[in-house]
Amino acid sequence: MDEWEEQASGEEEEEEEGSDEVALDSVDVMMDEASIFAHYERGINFDKYDDIMVDVSGSNPPQAIMTFDEAALCESLRKNISKSGYLKPTPVQKHGIPIISASRDLMACAQTGSGKTAAFLLPILQQLMADGVAASSFSEQQEPEAIIVAPTRELINQIYLEARKFAFGTCVRPVVVYGGVSTSHQIRDIFRGCNVLCGTPGRLLDVIGRGKVGLTKLRYLVLDEADRMLDMGFEPDMRRLVGSPGMPTKENRQTLMFSATYPEDIQRMAADFLKTDYLFLAVGVVGGACSDVEQTFIQVTKFSKREQLLDFLKTTGAERTMVFVETKRQADFIATYLCQEKVLTTSIHGDREQREREQALADFRFGKCPVLVATSVAARGLDIPDVQHVVNFDLPNNIDEYVHRIGRTGRCGNTGKAVSFYDPDTDAQLARSLVTVLSKAQQEVPSWLEESAFSSGGAAGFNPSRKGFASTDSRKGGSFQDQDPRSQPAAAAPEEDEWE
Numbered sequence: 001m002d003e004w005e006e007q008a009s010g011e012e013e014e015e016e017e018g019s020d021e022v023a024l025d026s027v028d029v030m031m032d033e034a035s036i037f038a039h040y041e042r043g044i045n046f047d048k049y050d051d052i053m054v055d056v057s058g059s060n061p062p063q064a065i066m067t068f069d070e071a072a073l074c075e076s077l078r079k080n081i082s083k084s085g086y087l088k089p090t091p092v093q094k095h096g097i098p099i100i101s102a103s104r105d106l107m108a109c110a111q112t113g114s115g116k117t118a119a120f121l122l123p124i125l126q127q128l129m130a131d132g133v134a135a136s137s138f139s140e141q142q143e144p145e146a147i148i149v150a151p152t153r154e155l156i157n158q159i160y161l162e163a164r165k166f167a168f169g170t171c172v173r174p175v176v177v178y179g180g181v182s183t184s185h186q187i188r189d190i191f192r193g194c195n196v197l198c199g200t201p202g203r204l205l206d207v208i209g210r211g212k213v214g215l216t217k218l219r220y221l222v223l224d225e226a227d228r229m230l231d232m233g234f235e236p237d238m239r240r241l242v243g244s245p246g247m248p249t250k251e252n253r254q255t256l257m258f259s260a261t262y263p264e265d266i267q268r269m270a271a272d273f274l275k276t277d278y279l280f281l282a283v284g285v286v287g288g289a290c291s292d293v294e295q296t297f298i299q300v301t302k303f304s305k306r307e308q309l310l311d312f313l314k315t316t317g318a319e320r321t322m323v324f325v326e327t328k329r330q331a332d333f334i335a336t337y338l339c340q341e342k343v344l345t346t347s348i349h350g351d352r353e354q355r356e357r358e359q360a361l362a363d364f365r366f367g368k369c370p371v372l373v374a375t376s377v378a379a380r381g382l383d384i385p386d387v388q389h390v391v392n393f394d395l396p397n398n399i400d401e402y403v404h405r406i407g408r409t410g411r412c413g414n415t416g417k418a419v420s421f422y423d424p425d426t427d428a429q430l431a432r433s434l435v436t437v438l439s440k441a442q443q444e445v446p447s448w449l450e451e452s453a454f455s456s457g458g459a460a461g462f463n464p465s466r467k468g469f470a471s472t473d474s475r476k477g478g479s480f481q482d483q484d485p486r487s488q489p490a491a492a493a494p495e496e497d498e499w500e
């Protein structure tokens with residue numbers, strides 16, 4: 001089974017022995033203020049974000065803000081923003097914050113690493129604080145004002161830590177729930193008060209189903225990585241969530257969606273969850289790659305990849321590098337191979353225990369292992385400082401996945417590099433989408449890739465319809481990717497390591 005889906009449907013069962021300790025390690029750790037506000041620096045291209053074209057569609061969008069001061073945030077939020085090292089808002093924040101503060105539903109698209117998390121957290125927290133919301137005392141059912149959903153455990157934990165950082169020193173209490181760790185521990189944490197509940201879908205539905213979380217006070221529903229949350233793997237869970245007893249109708253809640261990619265069919269379906277007058281915010285090309293990532297391609301054959309990877313890693317030394325592979329088995333295999341070759345490597349994938357996954361991320365984050373071999377479970381959202389290289393050892397089978405993977409580097413105005421191994425025998429179906437992504441990001445397109453894209457092989461296998469990225473708000477019509485009637489929905493194809 002696809003490891004994302006495994007999380008979607010299998011979280012409830014994951015009360016394995018020892019999981020309490022994991023929960024204590026990861027969730028309840030008492031961090032000091034300095035570590036809560038630890039952050040990495042904006043990169044040299046941070047100011048260039050302001051040159052990116054912004055398009056807001058829908059009726060009567062509010063005026064964008066130019067500074068955090070214009071957002072009229074309360075004192076504690078301003079202090080926390082400044083302690084986080086934020087001097088000025090990024091474009092998605094300049095437009096997103098006033099839209100959310102104006103109580104509008106929003107579908108927002110902005111490139112990876114450009115500050116989408118704060119774009120939804122800040123206006124929500126501001127409104128809750130302005131309304132005097134405070135975590136209630138111990139109660140065996142809590143009624144959060146906001147729910148944030150994301151597809152992976154590590155990502156939702158990261159969002160929770162961001163929420164906790166911005167809410168530091170206030171009465172608003174964020175809580176996180178996700179699979180692979182003790183449910184009872186998380187429920188106890190909810191009982192202590194919960195205003196902003198961050199969760200992966202399976203565990204969220206579990207705590208709601210057990211009656212530990214009531215939905216009648218819910219005002220905000222946020223889908224981060226919204227296109228992923230609404231594709232085949234998670235859509236049923238999202239429909240169950242909005243259909244849960246007590247969940248306010250879409251007219252009576254504010255629904256916010258964020259991602260760097262929005263295939264058109266997903267945009268159309270997303271409209272089921274949003275009020276009809278939702279705003280669509282596009283910062284740059286919808287589905288476009290981060291312009292601060294230099295993308296290169298190396299033609300390989302299946303059997304030369306391992307040596308090529310080793311040669312590449314010899315040139316990068318201790319620079320932090322994420323190596324993406326397609327299957328869990330491949331992740332173990334490549335990580336073991338690299339360790340045998342004395343490259344300090346760890347790995348993350350859906351078959352590893354949650355404790356091991358968190359340890360792997362920590363070892364990578366803090367530099368103990370500069371190389372992280374990962375499946376798609378680490379492709380979206382993770383914000384790890386100083387990732388200098390992303391290697392696509394195996395290219396993914398859809399273009400959005402590629403965009404998210406390479407977006408683990410080149411964040412917050414920093415530059416990064418992505419190297420992809422292109423095997424003409426297996427990757428030709430991606431060639432045309434890659435050419436489009438490269439050109440839209442003003443990157444050099446290798447002539448052999450262009451030839452491959454427009455040769456019969458590249459064109460015949462071209463499969464944009466399900467995972468094609470839209471140029472704009474689908475309500476305007478027209479995606480810039482060709483629509484090939486022969487193509488099969490890519491969602492039917494394996495996205496990750498499901499066949500193992």
Ligand SMILES: Nc1ncnc2c1ncn2[C@@H]1O[C@H](COP(=O)(O)OP(=O)(O)OP(=O)(O)O)[C@@H](O)[C@H]1O
Nearest residue numbers: 086088089090112113114115116117260381383412
């Ligand atoms: N206004 C700002 N000033 C300085 N740093 C910022 C600002 N906004 C966000 N950041 C930092 O930029 C980094 C990337 O932000 P974030 O993780 O929200 O990106 P994202 O757009 O959600 O990316 P992805 O699409 O990969 O999920 C984070 O470390 C965040 O703290």
